[in-house]
Amino acid sequence: MIKVKSRDKESVAMMIRRFKKICEKEGLTKDIKRVATYEKPSERRRRKRRRVFRPEKF
DSSP: OOOOOOOTTOOHHHHHHHHHHHHHHHTHHHHHHHHHSOOOHHHHHHHHHHHHHSOOOO
């Protein structure tokens, strides 16, 4: 669980901004988007295979 404590004279907007930054760093937003909809195992394997064969960008 992520907790954000208020700093001295910190506005609510700044606290929300720090919370979002921490969530992004922890990878929660990606995980929530991934779990939000069901993905068939075959689609998961196909996505993984495409990621492996994707040419690298320089």
